[in-house]
Amino acid sequence: MPLVTKILLVYLPSTISIVGTGLRLSASRAFGTIVAAGIVAGTPGLGSQMFLAESSANYVRTFSYVVVMGIVGTSVYAIFSAIERKFVVWRVTV
Amino acid sequence: MKSFLGTFLWRLWFPCLIIFLWQVALAHSHNPFFPPPSKIFDDVGFVVTPHWIGTSVKSSLYVLTAGYLIGSAMGILFGAIIGSSRMLIDVTTPIANFIRSIPSAAKVPVMMAILGIGTATRVCAISVAVLFPVLMATMRSVAATDQHLLELGHLMEYGRFRSLVLIRVPAATGDILTGLHAAVQVALLVMVVSEMLGSGVGIGAFVVRSQNSFMISDMWVGIFVIGVIGILLNEIFVFAERKFAPWYFHSKGVM
Numbered sequence: 406m407p408l409v410t411k412i413l414l415v416y417l418p419s420t421i422s423i424v425g426t427g428l429r430l431s432a433s434r435a436f437g438t439i440v441a442a443g444i445v446a447g448t449p450g451l452g453s454q455m456f457l458a459e460s461s462a463n464y465v466r467t468f469s470y471v472v473v474m475g476i477v478g479t480s481v482y483a484i485f486s487a488i489e490r491k492f493v494v495w496r497v498t499v
Numbered sequence: 500m501k502s503f504l505g506t507f508l509w510r511l512w513f514p515c516l517i518i519f520l521w522q523v524a525l526a527h528s529h530n531p532f533f534p535p536p537s538k539i540f541d542d543v544g545f546v547v548t549p550h551w552i553g554t555s556v557k558s559s560l561y562v563l564t565a566g567y568l569i570g571s572a573m574g575i576l577f578g579a580i581i582g583s584s585r586m587l588i589d590v591t592t593p594i595a596n597f598i599r600s601i602p603s604a605a606k607v608p609v610m611m612a613i614l615g616i617g618t619a620t621r622v623c624a625i626s627v628a629v630l631f632p633v634l635m636a637t638m639r640s641v642a643a644t645d646q647h648l649l650e651l652g653h654l655m656e657y658g659r660f661r662s663l664v665l666i667r668v669p670a671a672t673g674d675i676l677t678g679l680h681a682a683v684q685v686a687l688l689v690m691v692v693s694e695m696l697g698s699g700v701g702i703g704a705f706v707v708r709s710q711n712s713f714m715i716s717d718m719w720v721g722i723f724v725i726g727v728i729g730i731l732l733n734e735i736f737v738f739a740e741r742k743f744a745p746w747y748f749h750s751k752g753v754m
Contacts, residue, residue, distance in 0.1 A: 433600070436602060437602035437603060437604060438602075438604075440602040440604055440605050441602060441604030441605075441688065441692055444604055444605065444607065444608060444692065444696065445604075445692055445695045445696070445707075452602075452604070452605065455605060455608055456608050456696075459608040459609075459611060459612050464612045467608060467609065467612050468609070468612075470605075471601055471605060471609055474600075474601050474602060474605050475597045475598070475600050475601045477600075478599075478600030478601055478602065479596065479597060479600040481600075482596075482600060
């Protein structure tokens with residue numbers, strides 16, 4: 406079997422389950438980073454809006470942004486778990 | 500197994516190559532925001548003074564250590580308690596998943612809203628951020644203890660508490676160490692964010708201050724120091740994992 410075929414048909418498929426886990430974890434991390442960038446550097450988005458609310462002592466709004474972030478974060482995680490379950494049928498994810 | 504020095508040198512050649520290429524690419528650049536490494540190294544002597552280490556680095560490390568220790572101790576404690584009861588797992592999992600999904604950087608403004616700006620805020624934000632990865636790792640591993648071990652404990656007439664302390668937690672050492680290892684990165688991130696948000700002390704505050712006053716090489720030195728702290732902490736954990744749970748990391752094939 407030539408090396409290219411071996412990579413495409415053996416090596417890559419055998420990594421799918423671990424790559425899936427990596428994608429799921431990095432999606433959560435990407436969301437975390439964009440929120441951190443918003444809080445520290447003011448990039449438009451949930452993070453900067455939340456920090457704006459905190460700086461203007463609007464704590465009710467601060468906490469409502471936290472709840473929204475929780476919902477978005479959970480959804481990102483759920484979407485990637487679903488994709489993973491669809492492609493990695495032979496492995497039960499916790 | 501290669502000698503320690505050999506491994507160290509072997510790992511070093513690639514970073515050196517990257518720095519060399521960076522130097523070659525930017526040697527004649529006049530972009531003030533992306534200086535070549537030589538300029539940054541020239542600046543190290545001016546930034547990393549005993550006074551700087553005594554104030555910024557010490558403050559950062561103090562907050563990091565305190566937050567990390569509090570958070571991981573609480574994580575292991577609660578994780579062990581929750582993990583040993585099916586009912587507690589079912590009750591707490593939705594809440595824990597929700598709080599875990601909130602980015603850890605977002606916990607800093609929340610803590611600032613509750614506690615104001617100060618050392619307590621930074622310590623609390625770090626410990627809350629560290630709590631969840633450690634708690635989840637401990638809880639899952641304690642809940643999945645080998646049934647044979649538990650039956651053995653049952654034979655020896657261990658109660659709930661003794662089987663938790665003597666069987667479930669020791670059996671989970673490997674997973675707990677993995678959780679603790681993963682939590683270091685989170686702790687560093689939250690440390691830097693909390694220092695950047697108006698605390699005025701620590702390496703994160705130094706980085707932002709340098710950036711705002713166009714001392715770009717100073718900013719890069721600060722970033723490198725944060726990176727070095729991260730590498731050192733990582734090495735400590737790799738060492739601890741080999742030392743305390745060799746069976747676990749051997750079986751995973753990561754050694």
